[in-house]
Amino acid sequence: MxxxxxxxxxxxxxxxxxxxxxxxxxxxxxxxxxxxxxxxxxxxxxxxxxxxxxxxxxxxxxxxxxxxxxxxxxxxxxxxxxxxxxxxxxxxxxxxxxxxxxxxxxxxxxxxxxxxxxxxxxxxxxxxxxxxxxxxxxRSPLVSEDATTRYLKFLEIYPNAVNRIPLSYIASYLGVTQSSLSRIRKNIR
Missing domain, CATH: 2.60.120.10 (Jelly Rolls)
Incomplete structure (x- = not known):
C-alpha cells in the first residue's frame, strides 16, 4: 500500500x-x-x-x-x-x-x-x-525511426523490463519480426 x-x-x-x-x-x-x-x-x-x-x-x-x-x-x-x-x-x-x-x-x-x-x-x-x-x-518515435533506433528507445523507456518480456512481445511492440529483433540485438552488443 x-x-x-x-x-x-x-x-x-x-x-x-x-x-x-x-x-x-x-x-x-x-x-x-x-x-x-x-x-x-x-x-x-x-x-x-x-x-x-x-x-x-x-x-x-x-x-x-x-x-x-x-x-x-x-x-x-x-x-x-x-x-x-x-x-x-x-x-x-x-x-x-x-x-x-x-x-x-x-x-x-x-x-x-x-x-x-x-x-x-x-x-x-x-x-x-x-x-x-x-x-x-x-509511441511517437516508433513511427518514424528505423528498427535499431526503436529498439534502443525501448531499452531507454523500459530499462528494468527488457529481460522479463518475451522477445515476441518486444518484436510486436516495435513492429518487426522476431528474427529481425534478434539480429538487431546481436549487432548492438
Missing amino acids: KDLFDFILRFGSLNQQQMDLIASKATELHLPKDEYFSEAGKIARQVGFLVDGILRVCYYNNKGEEITKYFIDENNLVVDLESFDNEICSSSYVEAVTDCKLIVFQRKDWLELLQTIVGWDAIVHKITSRALIQKVER
Whole structure:
C-alpha cells in the first residue's frame, strides 16, 4: 500500500483519513503470467496499481495478428480508461507478461472515492494526463525511426523490463519480426 500512496502523493495531497478510506476500498490481486487484467469485448470494471510485474496492452488486427501497443511496469495505474469511464466494451487486452501483484479498486468503489474525497478527481486527472503524455511520447518515435533506433528507445523507456518480456512481445511492440529483433540485438552488443 505504501507504493500506491507514494505514487498518489506525487500528484496531490491527502490526509490520513482520506488515505484510510482509499486503503479500505483496495484489494490485493495476484495475477498469474498470461492471465488477463481486462479483456477485449468486455467492459473494464476495475482500476489497478501495479506493485510488481509487467503487463502488456495488446489487440488483434484485422488479419488476426496479435499487436502489442505498450507495456506497463511497476508503480503505474492500470485501467482501460475509455471502457471503464464510458462502460463500453474494450478493444484491447491487458495481459500479465510476468506474475503480477496489483492493488485493485472495483468501479463502484473508485466512483465512491471520486465522490467522497475532495480533490481526488484532480489527482486522478493529473495521473491520467501524465499517462497519456507518456503513451504518446513512447509511441511517437516508433513511427518514424528505423528498427535499431526503436529498439534502443525501448531499452531507454523500459530499462528494468527488457529481460522479463518475451522477445515476441518486444518484436510486436516495435513492429518487426522476431528474427529481425534478434539480429538487431546481436549487432548492438
